[in-house]
Amino acid sequence: MIVLYIIPVFGQDDWITFYEKSDYKATPDYKKTIAYFKKLASASLWIEYTTFGESPQGRDLPLVVMDKNGNFNPAAIKRSGNAILFVEAGIHPGEIEGKDAMMLLMRDMAIFKKDTALLDHVSIVFIPIFNVDGHERSGPYNRINQNGPENMGWRTTAQNLNLNRDFLKADAPEMQAWLKLFNDWLPDFFMDIHTTDGADYQYPLTYQMEVNGNMDPGLTQWAEEVYLPEMTEKMEDAGFPVFQYVAFRTWFDPTSGLRNGVAGPRYSQGYVALQNRPGILVETHMLKSYKVRVESTYELYRITLEILNQNHRELKKLNHEADKHAESETFLNKAFPLNYNRSDEDSIMVDFRGVDYEIKKSDLTGGNWFIYDSTKPKDYKLPYFYKMEVSDSAILPLAYVLPPEWLDVAERLKLHGIKYYRLKKDAGIKVESLTFNDPSWRNRPFEGRFMMNNIEFETTEKEVDYPEGSLVIPVSQRTSRIIAHIFEPRGEDSFVRWGFFNAIFEQKEYAETYVMEKEARKMIKENPEMKAEFERWKKDNPRLANNQWVQLNWFYARSPWWDEKMNVYPVGRIVDEAVIKDLRGVL
Numbered sequence: 001m002i003v004l005y006i007i008p009v010f011g012q013d014d015w016i017t018f019y020e021k022s023d024y025k026a027t028p029d030y031k032k033t034i035a036y037f038k039k040l041a042s043a044s045l046w047i048e049y050t051t052f053g054e055s056p057q058g059r060d061l062p063l064v065v066m067d068k069n070g071n072f073n074p075a076a077i078k079r080s081g082n083a084i085l086f087v088e089a090g091i092h093p094g095e096i097e098g099k100d101a102m103m104l105l106m107r108d109m110a111i112f113k114k115d116t117a118l119l120d121h122v123s124i125v126f127i128p129i130f131n132v133d134g135h136e137r138s139g140p141y142n143r144i145n146q147n148g149p150e151n152m153g154w155r156t157t158a159q160n161l162n163l164n165r166d167f168l169k170a171d172a173p174e175m176q177a178w179l180k181l182f183n184d185w186l187p188d189f190f191m192d193i194h195t196t197d198g199a200d201y202q203y204p205l206t207y208q209m210e211v212n213g214n215m216d217p218g219l220t221q222w223a224e225e226v227y228l229p230e231m232t233e234k235m236e237d238a239g240f241p242v243f244q245y246v247a248f249r250t251w252f253d254p255t256s257g258l259r260n261g262v263a264g265p266r267y268s269q270g271y272v273a274l275q276n277r278p279g280i281l282v283e284t285h286m287l288k289s290y291k292v293r294v295e296s297t298y299e300l301y302r303i304t305l306e307i308l309n310q311n312h313r314e315l316k317k318l319n320h321e322a323d324k325h326a327e328s329e330t331f332l333n334k335a336f337p338l339n340y341n342r343s344d345e346d347s348i349m350v351d352f353r354g355v356d357y358e359i360k361k362s363d364l365t366g367g368n369w370f371i372y373d374s375t376k377p378k379d380y381k382l383p384y385f386y387k388m389e390v391s392d393s394a395i396l397p398l399a400y401v402l403p404p405e406w407l408d409v410a411e412r413l414k415l416h417g418i419k420y421y422r423l424k425k426d427a428g429i430k431v432e433s434l435t436f437n438d439p440s441w442r443n444r445p446f447e448g449r450f451m452m453n454n455i456e457f458e459t460t461e462k463e464v465d466y467p468e469g470s471l472v473i474p475v476s477q478r479t480s481r482i483i484a485h486i487f488e489p490r491g492e493d494s495f496v497r498w499g500f501f502n503a504i505f506e507q508k509e510y511a512e513t514y515v516m517e518k519e520a521r522k523m524i525k526e527n528p529e530m531k532a533e534f535e536r537w538k539k540d541n542p543r544l545a546n547n548q549w550v551q552l553n554w555f556y557a558r559s560p561w562w563d564e565k566m567n568v569y570p571v572g573r574i575v576d577e578a579v580i581k582d583l584r585g586v587l
């Protein structure tokens with residue numbers, strides 16, 4: 001069979017991008033962006049244009065795959081031995097240099113045949129615009145702190161969700177599509193391109209990698225000893241000095257010192273780290289020109305390809321080992337870190353290329369007015385607070401059990417690539433069961449949900465009846481870190497904290513006061529100590545003295561009519577190996 005490829009003929013000028021034509025000041029809209037990538041795909045056998053989902057406003061989510069062997073699906077690329085670089089632009093569409101930079105790089109490689117050796121052992125999977133609806137809410141007044149492009153998109157989706165808070169809870173349809181895509185590809189390295197807010201300084205680009213305890217140790221070491229030193233040096237040589245994502249202890253004030261952090265699972269690079277893959281958050285500096293921001297991003301792409309191309313075997317091996325470790329017993333038997341605090345005690349001095357500034361007392365507001373002078377670069381020696389301490393941790397169970405009715409949770413497990421079994425028939429299972437005390441919630445919505453802000457619970461071991469279809473989720477699998485963050489209540493993004501289980505905290509049956517007046521007396525007669533206990537409770541809660549209903553509800557809660565499932569976490573923890581063995585017959 002003869003396969004005939006018809007490749008349209010284009011002249012050199014046909015490939016000038018919208019950004020270049022605008023004198024490096026503007027970025028193309030959704031339609032023009034897609035048209036350009038489609039044109040690249042039609043002209044090059046190395047590029048495929050496809051889509052991976054649909055936005056709430058009905059736009060396709062674009063995806064571009066680049067591979068020199070013409071392999072465009074994960075299995076074929078993995079078979080070829082190539083490493084997969086997964087790049088995401090436009091999660092915050094006002095911060096869009098990632099899109100324009102990759103347009104140039106793919107063109108330069110595919111059409112102008114520049115640096116093509118960079119693709120010898122690496123394939124690129126690229127999302128040009130992740131938040132497509134936000135990208136089309138375009139205007140000159142979307143980001144007040146930022147220096148161009150002329151029109152830029154809006155931070156959140158059409159549903160007003162910030163996708164970079166949604167990686168674990170996955171409420172946005174865009175995020176659900178992303179998770180499926182990520183798990184289909186399981187890339188080797190991840191990049192997420194943003195533009196900062198914050199203070200002025202010299203670096204055109206800053207970055208964060210998860211090297212402070214939440215990523216696999218082998219990958220952490222590789223990031224610290226291979227990727228970061230080489231990337232930093234090459235960026236410097238290319239004229240784009242970089243620094244880690246700058247956060248001052250006092251937001252605007254460099255002399256307050258720099259601080260480090262761990263990104264939780266709601267953030268892109270934090271999530272990817274928990275999926276046992278190294279990822280880098282890239283933040284170009286909002287006060288630099290759009291041209292400098294695009295060019296530094298282009299350079300970072302090129303340099304990252306260089307490093308991956310050189311180290312593709314080692315990185316793939318480390319990723320594989322990280323997966324194996326995440327499903328191993330050594331992983332299970334250690335306390336799993338859920339949240340971190342920064343230590344304010346240990347710091348080291350580091351060089352920081354800032355700019356000169358003065359602080360004026362504002363006669364308008366009385367506040368401190370930081371006036372930076374970007375024409376006066378100034379090198380500082382600053383204390384850097386680098387040490388992170390684990391503030392919450394949990395010894396993980398062997399498995400979690402989730403009753404089948406929690407459909408939206410089960411759906412999320414699938415999206416995260418988590419494997420589970422279903423009970424083939426009803427079963428009584430010995431589990432650790434958690435009952436929450438004093439639950440309370442934030443009084444304003446956050447990302448469309450009301451989060452819990454007080455997580456306290458008691459643990460009891462008991463046999464619980466689970467119906468057929470219940471999900472048994474073994475922790476020993478490559479996604480063990482994600483599983484722990486979903487189910488361990490104390491995690492900052494746990495599903496109970498996000499409100500997935502809010503309904504369990506509602507009292508659904510009540511006693512009429514005339515019924516309970518009688519019943520309470522009966523209860524006291526049977527158990528005289530109850531009276532003293534009741535009086536103590538009344539003394540501790542004086543504001544309830546005139547609330548007959550609440551007082552009688554106190555008795556109702558101690559009666560056999562009380563809802564025994566109220567405040568009880570529906571997720572059970574199986575900690576006993578023998579229980580798992582017994583389950584084999586019903587899984």
Ligand SMILES: [Zn+2]
Pocket residue numbers: 092095194195
């Ligand atoms: Zn951003």
